[in-house]
Each structure stands twice: as structure tokens, then as C-alpha cells.
Amino acid sequence: MSNLAIQINDLTKSYGKVEALKGVSLSIPEGCFYGLLGPNGAGKTTTINILTGLVLREGGTTSVFGRDTIHDYRFTRSKIGIAAQELSVDWFFSIEKLLYFHAGYYGMTKKVAKPRVDYLLDLLGLSEKKESRLRQLSGGMKRRFQLAKALVHDPDIIILDEPTAGVDVGLRHELWDLLRNLHKQGKTILLTTHYIEEAELLCKEVAIIDQGIVIAQDSPKALIQQLGKAGISINLSGSPDHLQDQLSKFTFTQKDNRLHFTVKDPDKAMPEIISTLVKNGCHIHSIETEKSSLEDVFLSLTGKGINE
Amino acid sequence: MSNVNWIGFWTLTGREVGRFFAVWRQTIIPGLISSTLYILIFGFTLQQRISEINGVSYTLFIIPGLIMMNALTNATSNTASSMLQMKLLQQIPDLLVAPLSSAEISLAYIIGGTIRGFVNGILIMILGVFLIDMPVLHPFLTIGFILMVSWAFSAMGLMIGQLADSWDMLAMMQNFILTPLSFLGGIFYSISMLPEWAQMISHFNPIYYMINGMRFSILGIADSDPWLSFGMGLFLTFLFTFLAMAFMQSGKKIKV
Structure with a gap:
């Protein structure tokens, strides 16, 4: 030490x-x-x-x-x-x-x-x-x-x-x-x-x-990683069916052919999500990630922005 | 680092001395000009109407008081204004975060103020010697006394500067306390010329003893016992130095 x-x-x-x-x-x-x-x-x-x-x-x-x-x-x-x-x-x-x-x-x-x-x-x-x-x-x-x-x-x-x-x-x-x-x-x-x-x-x-x-x-x-949350949005070609069970371990919402996942560590979660989708015959059209920042952590801990 | 940060201490002392020498037009010349005017106007004009006081001419009589007034007001205002300025301009943290003890900071300031008081006092003495051939009866005593009084009032100024919040407070101290006490201390008169009640009040004015101590050192005459004057000077020196160092140690108004 x-x-x-x-x-x-x-x-x-x-x-x-x-x-x-x-x-x-x-x-x-x-x-x-x-x-x-x-x-x-x-x-x-x-x-x-x-x-x-x-x-x-x-x-x-x-x-x-x-x-x-x-x-x-x-x-x-x-x-x-x-x-x-x-x-x-x-x-x-x-x-x-x-x-x-x-x-x-x-x-x-x-x-x-x-x-x-x-x-x-x-x-x-x-x-x-x-x-x-x-x-x-x-x-x-x-x-x-x-x-x-x-x-x-x-x-x-x-x-x-x-x-x-x-x-x-x-x-x-x-x-x-x-x-x-x-x-x-x-x-x-x-x-x-x-x-x-x-x-x-x-x-x-x-x-x-x-x-x-x-x-x-x-x-x-x-x-x-501990306190922040990141988002992964995946657009699929065509409307996916029967994915609820396969992706049950993730928190996500679905709107038509767009899936939005809320994860703690996007680097770790993304390969697993992609592989599950591919295994289930989904064609991925595009992927967007929204990384959490220290500012989000700050906000969630203090309930206010740093300049407030 | 040893028990004393000598380099830090001398650096701050040098800074304090350099500060007033950098603006000598403000810190040295005004006292010289006003004292010259006092000698010319009060001395030369009134000398013809006032008989000798205690065996010396009026012009000669007033010079020791002018030396004292100049020394002590300059010593006071050097430390007071420097400390207040450092507080207001956010410079004081530079000293407080440095490895300097409060005693080193206090003494460096006090020495800076003492040197300004001393320079101003000595210049008036030289003015007297050159302008009216003033004899200096006890030169070493004169120099020592100017130094001691400058030290005492420099320490007092440091304390005031630390406690003051604005320039207004310093001006008040100068205009309402120091200058009146100097004038009432007998610069321009012997207290034997005053009514008895005023003579009694004068004995409570510490500056009266400073002026008469100086008058004795230079001219060999004084209203007060010279030993009492020197004793009072020594007492004020210890008292104000102790208080200034104690205030610095406490961090009052400079630390929260």
C-alpha cells in the first residue's frame, strides 16, 4: 500500500x-x-x-x-x-x-x-x-x-x-x-x-x-459503474417477436423495432445483448449508446447539479 | 527546517521595508515637508513672540516633538496599512500557508514599521541639525529612543491593522486618536504653560512621555522625568509587542 x-x-x-x-x-x-x-x-x-x-x-x-x-x-x-x-x-x-x-x-x-x-x-x-x-x-x-x-x-x-x-x-x-x-x-x-x-x-x-x-x-x-446508468438503443430490421424471455435479465423497453436497454456497464452488457439478438435471428440496423457521466452520478447522489 | 525560518522571516521583513521605500513619495517625503513647514511657520514666526522655553529657543523646542510625532505616526501607519492592505487584497493567505510562525510574521512586520518610523524620525533630526544647527546632546540615547518608540507604535499599528475592517477605521485611529494625542503631548508647548487640570490630564497621555523623553535626549530639558519617559517607552514596547504577537497567534480576523 x-x-x-x-x-x-x-x-x-x-x-x-x-x-x-x-x-x-x-x-x-x-x-x-x-x-x-x-x-x-x-x-x-x-x-x-x-x-x-x-x-x-x-x-x-x-x-x-x-x-x-x-x-x-x-x-x-x-x-x-x-x-x-x-x-x-x-x-x-x-x-x-x-x-x-x-x-x-x-x-x-x-x-x-x-x-x-x-x-x-x-x-x-x-x-x-x-x-x-x-x-x-x-x-x-x-x-x-x-x-x-x-x-x-x-x-x-x-x-x-x-x-x-x-x-x-x-x-x-x-x-x-x-x-x-x-x-x-x-x-x-x-x-x-x-x-x-x-x-x-x-x-x-x-x-x-x-x-x-x-x-x-x-x-x-x-x-x-456503481452509481451511474447507461442506455443502449438498438434498432432492428423488422419487428422482433418473443424476445422477452431471452432478454429477461436486462431492463429494457420496446417500441416497434427499437429496443432501449438501461444498464450499469454498457461495455459489459453490449456483447451479450448483441449475441442474444443475433442468436434469435434479429438483424441489427443500428446501435446507439448513451454513457453515464460523473455528472449523472453527482446528480443522483446530491439531488442537484454542481452549480446549484 | 530549523526552529526559526530565518530566510522566510528576513524575506518578509525585506518585503515590508521595500514596500514603503517603493512609494517613498508617500511614506518619507510628506513628513519631511510638513515638519519643515512647522519649523518655518510655527518656529520662525512664533519664535519672535514667544520667549525661550526652559532656556531654549521656540524653534529648537518643537523639533524633538516633531521627530517623535513623525516617527510614531509613520511606524503605526506602516504596519497598520500594510496588514489591512494584505487582508483586503487577498495577500494574507500567502503568508498564512507558508511555513512561517505567527511570531516570525509579527516581528517581520514590526521591524518593517520600525525602520519606516526610524527613517522618518532621523530625517527630521537631520533637518533640525542642518536647518537650525540643533545640538544633539545624547546622540545614542536619541537614536535608541527613536528606535524604541518606532518599535512600540509599529507593534500597535500591526494590531490595529489586523483588527481593522476598512480604511475608515485606520483613518479614524490616525485622525481621532494618534494626531490629537501627539499634539496634546506637548510638541508645541511645555505643559507648565497649561492650567493645572490640563497638566494633570496630560500625564495620562503616553505620547507626552515619548515627546519629553526625546526632548531630554536632544536638548537635555523635559517636563517629565526622563527615566519615567524611557520606562514608559519600554513598557509600551513590551505591551504592544506582546499584544501584536498574541493577536497574530490567535488568528483573529485573518483566520476563521
Whole structure:
């Protein structure tokens, strides 16, 4: 079993009378690309902020590489790089200087930080703007800078709170590629996102959190298989007769020569359906599949869309 | 990482110092201009109508108070405005997620404010030396006292900046508390010129002791006992430093 990069046990937090977290537990293995999904106010950002020290935890434990995030905060914070959802503003210094400051907070001298700062400015397409102030950058560039800041001390764990919120499609794909590369380098990535397809595409594991509770935790594929439903529609040449018995193990409806099956795993069910139909002398005219997505799973678990 | 994140601490200190030097027209020049005006207008014009106070000319008399006022208002406003700005512009999370202790963050801020207060105070002193040939009787005491008072008020500013929610609150603190207390602390007069009841009230004004401590260091004259002034300076330094660090540790208004 691999080591756990992040472990959260029974985490609770209230803001006044509002219980934001009601016992959240998460185990994120080292090197995992992990997604935290939930509607607004579900408790995602609170969870992240407790891990990084921005929010005071009330009950439960939070540890990074086995060490407590409060008692061993110097160690745990040095292992984490966070790109927060809110973009910060600075009036006084160039973005290059701000990266040096940030590296300094993590104990890097200017000499040590220089190659890293140069590399990140180049990687994120900010080299030409390195003398600019933050307010002079476009929204997309501010987002890139946010990421550069998170990566400047080369952390083992990268936490991204809505990293692609408000960015155009081109930049979103660039950021996805970058995150994939970081994951390939062995980094543990914890991502919260409003774009479920983003989590489905990138994450090896996801947790769905709603009203301060984790309601599901697994790989996107497993969640879809367990909780999602897919549809297979088959059009036959001519009207099929006497198929009810042969196909009794499947849930399906029939309208004239069109059969519609509701299955959990279409990849597994399709060959069996086709072979049964062919054995019974049916001629298949066309097949359409409607795959369930993580969004459907999310919807069925929470009873609402992620943006509601 | 050792018990102290020295690089992080000095980086933040450097940032704080760099921040006010980057806008020196706002943070250094105004105090110099207003003090020059005070010396020219109040000093030179009133000097002809006011006899010497405690054996020194009026212009000379007001300069230690101007040094103190400049040092402590600049020290206060550096930390207060920097902390509030970091809160409002979402920069404070950058510090709170870094492996910096609350003591390191507090002290870095306080040193930044102290340096601004000190620079502003020393510049007025140099102005006095060059403009009216002001003698500095105890130069080391003068430098030490400016540093100590700048530190104390820088710590107070940090606390205020952390607790403030808006620029309005900072302006209120500056306009309704700090400036009146500075003026009433005897920059422009000796409290012996006041009626007895006003003299008594002045003793409850901590800035009165700061101004008179400075006046003693530079001119060798003071309304209050110099030891009491230095003792008060030391007391405020410890009190405000302790409170500023305790507030930072508590995370009040910066962590939820």
C-alpha cells in the first residue's frame, strides 16, 4: 500500500450555527490525482483551508505525510503548494519579485530560487511580463501566476482550488496538460472543481462532498459503474417477436423495432445483448449508446447539479 | 527546517521595508515637508513672540516633538496599512500557508514599521541639525529612543491593522486618536504653560512621555522625568509587542 500524502479524519468545523464540515474523512495516497467535488458551500474550500492553515479546525485530525498539520505545520506547509480560488492583488512589486518573496517564505534564498523562478516564468508563459505588476495582467495570466506561486518551492502536494474557473478553453487545456505533467512527475494533486468533466478527465480518484459530508469516494470509473446508468438503443430490421424471455435479465423497453436497454456497464452488457439478438435471428440496423457521466452520478447522489 | 525560518522571516521583513521605500513619495517625503513647514511657520514666526522655553529657543523646542510625532505616526501607519492592505487584497493567505510562525510574521512586520518610523524620525533630526544647527546632546540615547518608540507604535499599528475592517477605521485611529494625542503631548508647548487640570490630564497621555523623553535626549530639558519617559517607552514596547504577537497567534480576523 502506498503512503498517504493527505489524511483527514472526522474533520468538523462550524461557522457560527452553520456546520460547514460534519466529519469529513479523506485518504489521499502519495502520487494520486484526486478530485474534490461538491456544490457551492459543500465544504471543499474549508477542508482545503484547514489543511493549509488558513482555517482553524475544530474537531478531527489532518495530516500530511503522516504529520499533523498544526503541530508540525512547518513541515506540512513546506510540502504543500496551493493555488487559491481568489486571485490576490499587489500594487508594489513585479510578478518576478513576488515569486522571489514567495520562495523566500518557504526558506529559499534568492540564489536557490532563481532557476526555479526563471523556469516557472518560462513554463507558464510569463517571462515577457515578469516586470509587470499583477494588476497589469489579464485574468488568464493572473491564474498562471497563481499556479507559478504554488509551484515555486517545488512542493510534493499541489492543491488547486478551482484552477480553471473563468479561464478560456485554450488556457484550460494548457493547464490540464501542465497538471498531467506534474502528476507524471509524481506529484500528489488535490483539485476542487466545478467542471465535473475536468475531474472525470484528470482525476484517478474523486470524493463527492455535500453539506459537509463525503457521500462517495472512489475512481470516477468505479463511481459511474456503481452509481451511474447507461442506455443502449438498438434498432432492428423488422419487428422482433418473443424476445422477452431471452432478454429477461436486462431492463429494457420496446417500441416497434427499437429496443432501449438501461444498464450499469454498457461495455459489459453490449456483447451479450448483441449475441442474444443475433442468436434469435434479429438483424441489427443500428446501435446507439448513451454513457453515464460523473455528472449523472453527482446528480443522483446530491439531488442537484454542481452549480446549484 | 530549523526552529526559526530565518530566510522566510528576513524575506518578509525585506518585503515590508521595500514596500514603503517603493512609494517613498508617500511614506518619507510628506513628513519631511510638513515638519519643515512647522519649523518655518510655527518656529520662525512664533519664535519672535514667544520667549525661550526652559532656556531654549521656540524653534529648537518643537523639533524633538516633531521627530517623535513623525516617527510614531509613520511606524503605526506602516504596519497598520500594510496588514489591512494584505487582508483586503487577498495577500494574507500567502503568508498564512507558508511555513512561517505567527511570531516570525509579527516581528517581520514590526521591524518593517520600525525602520519606516526610524527613517522618518532621523530625517527630521537631520533637518533640525542642518536647518537650525540643533545640538544633539545624547546622540545614542536619541537614536535608541527613536528606535524604541518606532518599535512600540509599529507593534500597535500591526494590531490595529489586523483588527481593522476598512480604511475608515485606520483613518479614524490616525485622525481621532494618534494626531490629537501627539499634539496634546506637548510638541508645541511645555505643559507648565497649561492650567493645572490640563497638566494633570496630560500625564495620562503616553505620547507626552515619548515627546519629553526625546526632548531630554536632544536638548537635555523635559517636563517629565526622563527615566519615567524611557520606562514608559519600554513598557509600551513590551505591551504592544506582546499584544501584536498574541493577536497574530490567535488568528483573529485573518483566520476563521
